[in-house]
Amino acid sequence: xxxxxxxxxxxxxxxxxxxxxxxxxxxxxxxxxxxxxxxxxxxxxxxxxxxxxxxxxxxxxxxxxxxxxxxxxxxxxxxxxxxxxxxxxxxxxxxxxxxxxxxxxxxxxxxxxxxxxxxxxxxxxxxxxxxxxxxxxxxxxxxxxxxxxxxxxxxxxxxxxxxxxxxxxxxxxxxxxxxxxxxxxxx
Numbered sequence: 001x002x003x004x005x006x007x008x009x010x011x012x013x014x015x016x017x018x019x020x021x022x023x024x025x026x027x028x029x030x031x032x033x034x035x036x037x038x039x040x041x042x043x044x045x046x047x048x049x050x051x052x053x054x055x056x057x058x059x060x061x062x063x064x065x066x067x068x069x070x071x072x073x074x075x076x077x078x079x080x081x082x083x084x085x086x087x088x089x090x091x092x093x094x095x096x097x098x099x100x101x102x103x104x105x106x107x108x109x110x111x112x113x114x115x116x117x118x119x120x121x122x123x124x125x126x127x128x129x130x131x132x133x134x135x136x137x138x139x140x141x142x143x144x145x146x147x148x149x150x151x152x153x154x155x156x157x158x159x160x161x162x163x164x165x166x167x168x169x170x171x172x173x174x175x176x177x178x179x180x181x182x183x184x185x186x187x
Contacts, residue, residue, distance in 0.1 A: 020073065021081030030144040035075035037137040038158075042068040044130040053123045054175035057168055060101060064161065067094055071154060075141070079149040090153040098160040105171040112170075115183040120173035127172060131165035134158060 118128030
């Protein structure tokens, strides 16, 4: 486990940072943007947990937060450097677990019969915010992948996670007994 012995280094004061392998890049580099958005997503999930969610989501979200840390560390290294480090990575099993979670929760809330607005309970609303940040992370990693190699399962994981967060928001509203706000076109 990495240890942070000093929080500030002053090495980023000129707008550059180091990737996991030591390369210095601009703080607006595509790779930094990608893992930064994954970090933001993880923080949004922390807020969702802090506002209070049903027991099932309280169990599953910390697991996802750990996986997002794994994904962030994977994105912080260029592919050529990964062989030199023992890095955790997102595997097909992580994507499959999200699919199982989606199926489990959809069985409870039922199929979507109308477009819904983000909202309902506070926890569900926060999960919708996390979902939108997840979609941005997916876009950022897609942009990075057009320029550089990324982990083989990174995009599938983020795509499935955004779907899972949508269903989790619906599930949280269901478990709290809060009706889903429906979209009323032309309202």
